[in-house]
Amino acid sequence: MSNTLRMNLEDVETAYDIMEQLQEMFGHNYGQARFETNKKYANARMTLTMHVRDHFMKMTNYFQEAELHGATIDEENRVGLILNSLAPTFLTFTTNYFLNKMNYGMTQ
Template sequence: MEQLQEMFGHKSRQARFEATKKYANARMTPGMHVRDHFIKMTNYFQEAELHGATIDEETQVGLILNRLAPSFLPFTTKYLLRILKYGMTQLMNELQMFEEMASANVFDLYNIHEEEEVPLVRKRKSTRKHDGESSQVPSAKKN
């Protein structure tokens, strides 16, 4: 009986591999609520942990942020640039608040639009004179 328990009682590598593959390949689809994506990811983490994988909270937060829809790029950028450290509960609350603000078009107040491209370099105004005026620099007098 003990031999059978030793053979079948340990965590299967294949089951752990399949469970980790689920969260590694998961992506938030457009139109999906962030709460549903968050719950799906935490379920994948729990399944992987049941099969012997260990995933610390900081790694879980990073994986969730990495698999968000492109519309969450401003949130992810702010999180990374400010070197924030949210726990799972706080991350869920912040993501939901961001989603609500985005759906209420709060970002329009700040003229933030996803489809707009912001030029990195401003075009210089032409210094050329119009209406027949010469744009040449006067030459220096020779002595």
């Protein structure tokens, strides 16, 4: 913790009061944090050397981080974002998914 922050919170007695103070100091940045997180998963692209499982886990972490900042992403959009971020070698798979209007969830 920085010295300035420590001095500002020096007289605060309970953990709840500390959290309230921190929320007042830093809470206004939630919109910016949500934007930055949304940008992460919107711009994420799978590399040719990356395993699909690893890419899926990375995208899932981005979604969870976005939800922590107040964003809501339904499962259908999550699947679409992941499919669109796959490497070009999966183009026939993603085209088949969208053309046949398949409706798989995140676990499938």
